[in-house]
Amino acid sequence: VDLGKTFERNLDRYVEEWKRLLSFPSVSTDPAHDADCSACAEWLARHLSGIGFAARLLPTRSKPCVYAQRPGAAGLPTVLFYGHYDVQPADPVGDWVSPPFEPAMRDGRLYARGASDNKGQHFCVLKALEALVREDALRVPVRILLEGEEESGSAGATAALEEWKDLLRADVLMVTDVHMSPSGAPAITMGLRGVFHMTVVVEGAPNDLHSGEHGGVAPNPAAELARLVASLRAPDGGIAVPGFCDGMLPATETERALAAAGAITPEAYRELTGVPPTGGETAYPPAERAGFRPSIDVNGLLSGYTGAGMKTIIPASAMAKLTGRVTAGQDPAACLEALRRHLERSVGPGLRLSIPQKGVSGSGFRLPVESPLVKTAMAVLARVAGAPPVLQWGGASIPIVSALARVSGARPLLAGFGAEEDRIHAPNESFSLRQFRLGFLYAAELLGELAAAAPR
Amino acid sequence: VDLGKTFERNLDRYVEEWKRLLSFPSVSTDPAHDADCSACAEWLARHLSGIGFAARLLPTRSKPCVYAQRPGAAGLPTVLFYGHYDVQPADPVGDWVSPPFEPAMRDGRLYARGASDNKGQHFCVLKALEALVREDALRVPVRILLEGEEESGSAGATAALEEWKDLLRADVLMVTDVHMSPSGAPAITMGLRGVFHMTVVVEGAPNDLHSGEHGGVAPNPAAELARLVASLRAPDGGIAVPGFCDGMLPATETERALAAAGAITPEAYRELTGVPPTGGETAYPPAERAGFRPSIDVNGLLSGYTGAGMKTIIPASAMAKLTGRVTAGQDPAACLEALRRHLERSVGPGLRLSIPQKGVSGSGFRLPVESPLVKTAMAVLARVAGAPPVLQWGGASIPIVSALARVSGARPLLAGFGAEEDRIHAPNESFSLRQFRLGFLYAAELLGELAAAAPR
Numbered sequence: 001v002d003l004g005k006t007f008e009r010n011l012d013r014y015v016e017e018w019k020r021l022l023s024f025p026s027v028s029t030d031p032a033h034d035a036d037c038s039a040c041a042e043w044l045a046r047h048l049s050g051i052g053f054a055a056r057l058l059p060t061r062s063k064p065c066v067y068a069q070r071p072g073a074a075g076l077p078t079v080l081f082y083g084h085y086d087v088q089p090a091d092p093v094g095d096w097v098s099p100p101f102e103p104a105m106r107d108g109r110l111y112a113r114g115a116s117d118n119k120g121q122h123f124c125v126l127k128a129l130e131a132l133v134r135e136d137a138l139r140v141p142v143r144i145l146l147e148g149e150e151e152s153g154s155a156g157a158t159a160a161l162e163e164w165k166d167l168l169r170a171d172v173l174m175v176t177d178v179h180m181s182p183s184g185a186p187a188i189t190m191g192l193r194g195v196f197h198m199t200v201v202v203e204g205a206p207n208d209l210h211s212g213e214h215g216g217v218a219p220n221p222a223a224e225l226a227r228l229v230a231s232l233r234a235p236d237g238g239i240a241v242p243g244f245c246d247g248m249l250p251a252t253e254t255e256r257a258l259a260a261a262g263a264i265t266p267e268a269y270r271e272l273t274g275v276p277p278t279g280g281e282t283a284y285p286p287a288e289r290a291g292f293r294p295s296i297d298v299n300g301l302l303s304g305y306t307g308a309g310m311k312t313i314i315p316a317s318a319m320a321k322l323t324g325r326v327t328a329g330q331d332p333a334a335c336l337e338a339l340r341r342h343l344e345r346s347v348g349p350g351l352r353l354s355i356p357q358k359g360v361s362g363s364g365f366r367l368p369v370e371s372p373l374v375k376t377a378m379a380v381l382a383r384v385a386g387a388p389p390v391l392q393w394g395g396a397s398i399p400i401v402s403a404l405a406r407v408s409g410a411r412p413l414l415a416g417f418g419a420e421e422d423r424i425h426a427p428n429e430s431f432s433l434r435q436f437r438l439g440f441l442y443a444a445e446l447l448g449e450l451a452a453a454a455p456r
Numbered sequence: 457v458d459l460g461k462t463f464e465r466n467l468d469r470y471v472e473e474w475k476r477l478l479s480f481p482s483v484s485t486d487p488a489h490d491a492d493c494s495a496c497a498e499w500l501a502r503h504l505s506g507i508g509f510a511a512r513l514l515p516t517r518s519k520p521c522v523y524a525q526r527p528g529a530a531g532l533p534t535v536l537f538y539g540h541y542d543v544q545p546a547d548p549v550g551d552w553v554s555p556p557f558e559p560a561m562r563d564g565r566l567y568a569r570g571a572s573d574n575k576g577q578h579f580c581v582l583k584a585l586e587a588l589v590r591e592d593a594l595r596v597p598v599r600i601l602l603e604g605e606e607e608s609g610s611a612g613a614t615a616a617l618e619e620w621k622d623l624l625r626a627d628v629l630m631v632t633d634v635h636m637s638p639s640g641a642p643a644i645t646m647g648l649r650g651v652f653h654m655t656v657v658v659e660g661a662p663n664d665l666h667s668g669e670h671g672g673v674a675p676n677p678a679a680e681l682a683r684l685v686a687s688l689r690a691p692d693g694g695i696a697v698p699g700f701c702d703g704m705l706p707a708t709e710t711e712r713a714l715a716a717a718g719a720i721t722p723e724a725y726r727e728l729t730g731v732p733p734t735g736g737e738t739a740y741p742p743a744e745r746a747g748f749r750p751s752i753d754v755n756g757l758l759s760g761y762t763g764a765g766m767k768t769i770i771p772a773s774a775m776a777k778l779t780g781r782v783t784a785g786q787d788p789a790a791c792l793e794a795l796r797r798h799l800e801r802s803v804g805p806g807l808r809l810s811i812p813q814k815g816v817s818g819s820g821f822r823l824p825v826e827s828p829l830v831k832t833a834m835a836v837l838a839r840v841a842g843a844p845p846v847l848q849w850g851g852a853s854i855p856i857v858s859a860l861a862r863v864s865g866a867r868p869l870l871a872g873f874g875a876e877e878d879r880i881h882a883p884n885e886s887f888s889l890r891q892f893r894l895g896f897l898y899a900a901e902l903l904g905e906l907a908a909a910a911p912r
Contacts, residue, residue: 301682
């Protein structure tokens with residue numbers, strides 16, 4: 001079967017259906033759009049039924065998930081495909097060239113909120129599945145989970161995953177909610193970091209004290225918080241919290257070489273962010289620090305007087321917001337605990353430390369470079385995109401991916417065709433027909449290869 | 457002359473006049489009270505003329521100062537008496553038992569805003585001067601400066617001091633705007649610290665960055681600010697800024713012993729402030745830390761996200777408010793400069809440090825324990841109060857006192873009868889007739905002794 005030809009023949013219809021999907025303002029963060037989210041989920045379930053899947057809605061404590069499945073040949077690996085039908089808010093609406101929920105094609109790109117993230121990135125996969133079913137070429141068992149709260153924390157789905165364990169059991173967790181390499185080459189995201197967060201408060205006197213009378217006598221919560229935050233890192237930038245790095249999976253020589261090969265230059269990093277890559281551990285190159293090293297980041301600080309001029313006080317309290325990023329092998333709950341213990345042990349006499357908010361959002365993971373699954377995906381990507389794929393190790397977290405991998409027992413495979421110019425989360429989001437076609441072909445060929453080689 | 461009898465005979469009139477002075481709502485921080493401040497200054501000038509002084513108003517760029525003088529015998533030391541006629545705002549007015557600007561006597565205490573700070577504390581001195589003039593017993597030349605902006609920074613007077621140099625030239629700078637010992641014993645404030653302030657900003661990327669993608673790669677301004685603040689102090693709590701302590705006058709063994717004798721216990725400190733005295737340099741007892749050691753205090757911190765929950769950002773910038781307290785011998789401008797240099801040298805690569813606000817408010821000073829002036833004042837205090845006086849070294853700053861001492865060439869002598877129960881700056885401020893009488897007798901006897909002994 002020549003799926004390229006199938007794509008060309010059906011493209012007009014694909015685009016019309018994709019436009020219909022994009023016309024739902026399924027903004028999960030805004031309760032005013034709850035009905036739109038439900039309508040979008042119902043449309044998707046009907047659509048999946050129409051292309052040969054047993055589809056239904058799985059209720060959660062908030063937005064429903066769309067679930068679908070189709071059995072395959074015995075002995076072949078089961079693929080669980082994850083995507084999300086919710087989108088970011090469209091504000092500022094006035095900055096859109098065409099209305100965000102009235103999809104418009106211009107110069108080969110479809111413009112709409114969600115055109116890329118994630119409706120475009122998952123609808124091309126659904127069209128590939130449809131094409132395989134119609135050609136009677138879909139041999140692997142496929143399960144589909146499209147959630148409705150990725151943009152607002154995935155709380156409903158995450159809480160229900162254990163309950164859905166049997167529905168989700170799979171061998172490969174296919175995720176396309178990721179980007180190509182900044183160079184434009186196709187890419188596999190080989191790992192993500194886990195994340196936890198914590199709010200730390202240091203309290204002293206019940207009220208602010210006069211810093212003249214009491215400076216150097218009363219303990220200063222703001223100065224102590226600064227000292228505690230500084231104590232989290234060694235002079236070389238490494239994390240100095242005892243026990244934090246327990247279990248951490250060091251990068252292999254191969255991983256380090258591949259990460260270096262895919263890395264952008266310090267100049268390009270500065271161009272992208274406005275700062276040189278001078279944070280973190282000086283002993284490791286920037287690409288390794290994001291991909292293979294943990295990090296504790298200060299997200300916010302607040303204490304005492306912050307207005308114009310001066311106010312001569314020793315503040316009654318000081319607050320820091322921290323997030324920790326942990327790599328494969330580290331247990332984020334144990335890391336949070338190690339940090340809590342370090343802070344509580346380190347706080348100076350006369351002050352009280354408390355942690356009024358804390359939580360773990362997800363674990364990190366890393367795929368082995370040598371795994372047959374990665375090799376298969378690389379071959380498919382190279383063939384489809386006509387360029388050698390890059391392996392990339394991200395520093396960010398997609399908490400539900402780690403949770404889904406754990407519950408389903410599947411190995412995550414993250415490859416998609418998102419690009420910087422899609423402007424996801426911003427006005428005038430778009431996805432090109434070229435990207436849509438790459439996603440279609442990648443999914444179709446990958447599912448074919450998995451049936452042929454049954455790799456893990 | 458028995459000034460005790462003079463006091464008793466005239467007390468009713470003194471109180472009526474004191475009440476008149478207190479009835480002016482001379483709140484310097486509130487422009488709505490500008491006319492009240494002027495009226496109060498004019499009343500004082502007329503009053504000083506009436507009791508035998510050549511009095512006038514000295515205009516400044518804001519509130520006028522009341523200036524008065526009376527020549528004395530040749531060869532005797534000139535006394536410059538400093539006070540202020542402005543008061544703190546009366547808010548919250550509803551918490552006052554009697555209205556703040558309708559002075560009311562209850563149980564031997566006069567209740568009104570300014571009853572103690574500073575109208576009561578200076579008016580008893582003016583009444584002593586009046587009594588001495590009437591008895592023809594005022595022999596030393598006396599100059600009086602009553603400013604109208606002490607509660608709002610003394611900017612007008614401070615800017616004009618150099619211009620008034622000839623008017624202010626004196627040998628002894630008499631200040632009663634201070635407290636007795638917490639034990640209730642009369643006290644001489646033997647030193648104050650100088651103060652400077654600085655706002656420090658560390659900037660990174662032009663916008664917040666995603667802390668997942670960039671954590672451990674991009675430099676974090678909030679973490680760096682914490683490290684810089686922590687770098688200001690050595691592990692023993694001492695200041696670790698090169699050059700900061702240059703010129704500092706170490707405490708003598710006598711000063712240390714006297715400070716220890718006047719010190720409150722750690723338990724009493726905790727009772728007073730809510731925290732144990734565990735800040736600053738562990739090698740020095742608390743009373744020495746406030747009196748003889750410099751301090752750098754964090755007054756405020758602000759960076760990134762400070763609301764509920766988490767936000768995964770590397771903040772674009774971070775800000776700290778710092779004040780430095782310096783002791784006798786240290787040049788606050790040089791200390792500010794040393795701190796600036798240390799911060800600018802220490803900031804990590806990829807970040808920009810700036811100091812958008814900074815300034816010196818005043819120097820510190822310390823009186824020699826052995827000086828005849830101190831011995832004379834101690835003898836007077838002991839006789840008047842019937843209890844041995846305590847020498848105390850304060851950690852706070854009265855910037856105009858150092859400036860006045862410098863411009864006038866006079867040695868500052870700080871002794872007054874303020875007490876915790878006066879509740880200055882709070883609702884229901886008061887000053888007792890007993891305190892007023894102590895202030896009257898102290899001033900009258902001191903001026904007599906200065907004429908007799910001409911001590912320095």
